[in-house]
Amino acid sequence: MATVDLRPEDVQYLLSILRSSSQPMTIPQLAEAIKAAAARAGA
Amino acid sequence: MVVSADAANVTFSGTKKQQALAAKVFELLRWQGQFLSSDATIRVRMTSVVEGLGKHGESATVAEATAAIAANKAVFVIDGTGDDAVLMTTRDGRVPVLEIVPDRSHSFAQRFMTPLPKPATPLVRRERTRVDRVWEGLAGLSEEFAAPRQEFGRAEIVRREDERIVSQAERDAAALAASTDDLAVAGMVGEESDRDVAGTAGVDDTDEAVIATVPAAGELPETPVAAGTVTVEAPEDIASGPDTTVEAPEAATAAIDDVIGGPDTADEAALSETAADSVVVPVAPAPPVEVVVPVVAVAPPTPVRPAPAAMAARADLANADVADLAAAITEQLRGDNRVAHFGGQVWSEDRVPRFSRGDLRRIKDYIEEQEQPLTDTALVQDILGIRPQTPDFEAMRFALNFRLSREHRDYDFVGTGDQRFWSISNLAQIGTTRRKPNEIGTDYRFLLDEAPAAPGFRTQQSVDHVVTFYEYIHGLLPMDANLQSILPAPLMPDQRSAVLTFETPQSFTTYLVELRYPSPNRGGFILGLDDFYAENVVPGAILSITATENDGHFRIEYISQANQNERLLELDERRTARYVFRPTAFHCGVEDDYLLSEERFPRLASEKPLDDKARRRPESVIAATFERIGGQQDGLGYSVSFGRLFTAVNVERPMSERLLRQTLEGDESGAFAKDPEGDDVYTYVPSRPTG
Numbered sequence: 001m002a003t004v005d006l007r008p009e010d011v012q013y014l015l016s017i018l019r020s021s022s023q024p025m026t027i028p029q030l031a032e033a034i035k036a037a038a039a040r041a042g043a
Numbered sequence: 044m045v046v047s048a049d050a051a052n053v054t055f056s057g058t059k060k061q062q063a064l065a066a067k068v069f070e071l072l073r074w075q076g077q078f079l080s081s082d083a084t085i086r087v088r089m090t091s092v093v094e095g096l097g098k099h100g101e102s103a104t105v106a107e108a109t110a111a112i113a114a115n116k117a118v119f120v121i122d123g124t125g126d127d128a129v130l131m132t133t134r135d136g137r138v139p140v141l142e143i144v145p146d147r148s149h150s151f152a153q154r155f156m157t158p159l160p161k162p163a164t165p166l167v168r169r170e171r172t173r174v175d176r177v178w179e180g181l182a183g184l185s186e187e188f189a190a191p192r193q194e195f196g197r198a199e200i201v202r203r204e205d206e207r208i209v210s211q212a213e214r215d216a217a218a219l220a221a222s223t224d225d226l227a228v229a230g231m232v233g234e235e236s237d238r239d240v241a242g243t244a245g246v247d248d249t250d251e252a253v254i255a256t257v258p259a260a261g262e263l264p265e266t267p268v269a270a271g272t273v274t275v276e277a278p279e280d281i282a283s284g285p286d287t288t289v290e291a292p293e294a295a296t297a298a299i300d301d302v303i304g305g306p307d308t309a310d311e312a313a314l315s316e317t318a319a320d321s322v323v324v325p326v327a328p329a330p331p332v333e334v335v336v337p338v339v340a341v342a343p344p345t346p347v348r349p350a351p352a353a354m355a356a357r358a359d360l361a362n363a364d365v366a367d368l369a370a371a372i373t374e375q376l377r378g379d380n381r382v383a384h385f386g387g388q389v390w391s392e393d394r395v396p397r398f399s400r401g402d403l404r405r406i407k408d409y410i411e412e413q414e415q416p417l418t419d420t421a422l423v424q425d426i427l428g429i430r431p432q433t434p435d436f437e438a439m440r441f442a443l444n445f446r447l448s449r450e451h452r453d454y455d456f457v458g459t460g461d462q463r464f465w466s467i468s469n470l471a472q473i474g475t476t477r478r479k480p481n482e483i484g485t486d487y488r489f490l491l492d493e494a495p496a497a498p499g500f501r502t503q504q505s506v507d508h509v510v511t512f513y514e515y516i517h518g519l520l521p522m523d524a525n526l527q528s529i530l531p532a533p534l535m536p537d538q539r540s541a542v543l544t545f546e547t548p549q550s551f552t553t554y555l556v557e558l559r560y561p562s563p564n565r566g567g568f569i570l571g572l573d574d575f576y577a578e579n580v581v582p583g584a585i586l587s588i589t590a591t592e593n594d595g596h597f598r599i600e601y602i603s604q605a606n607q608n609e610r611l612l613e614l615d616e617r618r619t620a621r622y623v624f625r626p627t628a629f630h631c632g633v634e635d636d637y638l639l640s641e642e643r644f645p646r647l648a649s650e651k652p653l654d655d656k657a658r659r660r661p662e663s664v665i666a667a668t669f670e671r672i673g674g675q676q677d678g679l680g681y682s683v684s685f686g687r688l689f690t691a692v693n694v695e696r697p698m699s700e701r702l703l704r705q706t707l708e709g710d711e712s713g714a715f716a717k718d719p720e721g722d723d724v725y726t727y728v729p730s731r732p733t734g
Contacts, residue, residue, distance in 0.1 A: 003363075003367050003371075004359065004360070004363045004367050004368050004370075004371040005359070005371070006371050006372065006375045010357075010360070010375075011375055011376075011379075014372065014375075014376070015379075015381060015382070015391065018382060018389060018390055018391040018394070019391040019393070019394060021390065021391070021394070022394075022435075022438065023390075023437055023438050023441075024383075024385075024388040024389065024390035024395075024437070024438065024441040025388065025389060025390065026387055026388055026389075027369045027372055027373050027387065027389060028365060028366075028369050030369070030372055030389065031365045031366075031368035031369040031372055032365060034360060034368065034372075035360060035361060035363060035365065035368055038357045038358075038360035038361040039361040041357070042357070042358060042361050
């Protein structure tokens with residue numbers, strides 16, 4: 001069971017990442033991307 | 044037969060002596076030009092002609108020869124005088140036609156050497172090609188993360204600052220600027236410019252755009268026109284508006300000044316000089332220039348991509364473990380039909396390229412033609428024509444896998460994570476035809492009971508296995524816990540089989556095999572090793588199977604040994620199936636207890652295989668095996684060691700040591716029992732006494 005709670009806006013953000021990508025991504029890549037975005041937004 | 048060309052039929056004139064001499068000269072020149080074409084010019088110096096005549100016994104002076112030649116002007120011609128005189132004729136005996144020097148004034152080389160003057164291109168500004176942001180991929184994405192975001196989770200693509208709608212007015216103004224610049228600097232020699240138009244940034248609304256009317260290039264006046272012919276119109280509401288800033292674009296203003304010959308007379312002089320030095324452009328009298336001064340809307344700088352403001356408060360996301368985050372994302376996107384999933388990769392469904400019905404049919408036909416499952420890489424290259432070096436190769440691979448996975452009726456995924464094979468329903472089965480795969484799966488049903496609760500896939504690098512007779516004749520390997528530890532797990536949730544490649548380094552051969560995953564009532568196994576077994580090993584051989592970095596590719600090896608000869612058990616299927624012993628030469632290492640030699644099991648010879656009804660029940664097979672190989676005990680029963688029994692039982696049907704021991708010890712009828720006096724020996728007493 002995942003311990004991270006993803007909100008609807010997080011999912012929307014994930015979808016926007018996938019939509020703007022020109023290649024398929026792996027789930028770990030996606031996780032790194034959203035983690036980096038959250039870190040930058042909080043900085 | 045020798046064929047020689049006849050001499051030309053030439054008639055010579057002059058005196059008889061001159062005729063004879065001319066004939067000799069002609070013969071001499073023909074000999075000289077024997078390899079030339081009939082109308083090619085033969086050139087020989089007169090001095091050489093006279094010398095040649097002397098060598099052929101015809102003494103003549105230059106004067107005599109010249110006289111003879113002069114008497115035959117239709118045949119010879121002399122070019123030059125004195126020692127430089129050259130006699131010319133052709134093999135046909137005609138005066139050669141003087142070569143016509145071809146006109147090379149318009150040759151390809153000449154055109155290269157003298158290029159045409161630079162053409163005056165029409166003064167039309169070329170639109171700059173702009174690449175849509177969605178194609179920039181991950182590189183662009185990382186830039187966006189670096190910028191602050193105003194909103195969170197905006198799905199639409201936000202245009203960058205330099206991406207905007209260019210109005211017709213801007214284009215005209217730009218053309219005006221470009222044209223006047225060119226006029227001033229290059230004297231109307233056309234030159235395309237990619238410069239941005241100064242002073243027009245941020246104009247998005249065509250209502251506010253400039254309408255600049257300028258004469259066409261060909262209509263511009265040859266001399267600068269007088270000032271005062273320009274009318275400037277600006278909407279009153281714009282001009283008088285309290286908050287409206289009215290600015291004429293500097294470039295456009297300067298350009299207009301250049302055209303109309305404004306106060307800067309130096310520019311005018313420069314223009315005249317430049318124009319005089321270069322191409323003169325006909326300029327028509329200038330009509331009035333009407334300029335509607337644009338209102339430059341000073342737009343706020345558009346953020347590169349709105350940063351998710353809500354993320355600032357998401358410390359849990361920033362600090363989360365990537366594995367946990369990945370698990371949460373997987374869980375969240377699993378059922379989302381906006382996301383395309385395949386093999387651990389995801390992409391936006393609407394970004395995945397689609398295939399036409401024709402493409403899908405060609406893929407199917409190609410697999411059918413090749414008569415074996417094919418990998419996605421092969422299909423993308425051979426059918427879609429995309430090379431692995433191209434940037435969109437991976438995207439097309441994903442697209443092919445994802446789209447084919449949606450075509451359940453026609454295509455079956457039979458691959459692994461690293462080796463993605465696709466098959467079609469009517470393809471021939473890989474491996475043995477002696478038994479149906481379903482029947483083999485039923486034979487291996489006992490593996491389901493012996494499987495660990497949590498199956499471990501690819502937990503080991505290499506395993507060893509001893510081939511039984513049943514495995515040998517069917518060319519298979521059982522997917523027991525041992526073998527499962529190196530095999531890949533199914534990639535798709537409903538995947539029933541996977542095509543693997545087994546490479547034999549000892550024979551430099553690679554076999555395509557099929558792994559049948561276990562189902563709720565059938566065990567798993569690998570089919571397709573018939574040829575490998577027949578060519579390299581015998582029942583009882585010890586195999587080593589090694590996993591590679593590619594989860595669908597394995598190495599299979601046997602122990603190489605010196606040649607041995609034994610009479611080994613075989614299944615003779617020529618008429619009625621029977622077990623026979625035949626002399627066999629083999630060079631692989633074997634487990635001696637598993638070797639089915641005539642010396643160890645002589646009574647198996649000429650035995651018929653059990654019928655299917657008897658084969659289904661392990662007890663029946665064990666009982667029959669006792670009778671075939673066991674030693675009789677006072678006519679009451681049979682006694683066999685466990686090792687021999689295990690080897691012989693696996694002739695008829697697959698049975699693990701665990702299943703065999705369970706059956707022997709858990710038999711409720713009491714027919715089987717462990718011999719307390721023997722070393723791991725079991726006895727069998729049939730219900731009716733043997734006899």
